[in-house]
């Protein structure tokens with residue numbers, strides 16, 4: 019069941035949480051790229067980024083290439099999340115990759 023029966027759920031709060039996690043992932047990515055550059059590692063190897071779903075308590079991670087994260091976040095309505103964490107009342111699944119779904123906000 020989607021958590022719409024939860025009285026604490028609101029589309030606005032869900033969107034705020036997704037935007038919050040998106041900004042955390044972007045900051046993670048920036049430090050990661052610096053560290054990898056210094057270490058001479060592949061900058062685009064998979065990294066465990068946070069799930070950007072609407073659940074305020076979700077801190078699960080999924081493997082994503084930094085360049086994919088950048089490409090998806092270029093569209094402000096798109097977020098990445100772990101399969102099963104999508105809420106169809108507020109978002110649509112537009113694509114699926116190895117470890118995660120790409121969703122587009124519809125509210």
Ligand SMILES: [Zn+2]
Pocket residue numbers: 069070071072073076077078099100103
């Ligand atoms: Zn999640």
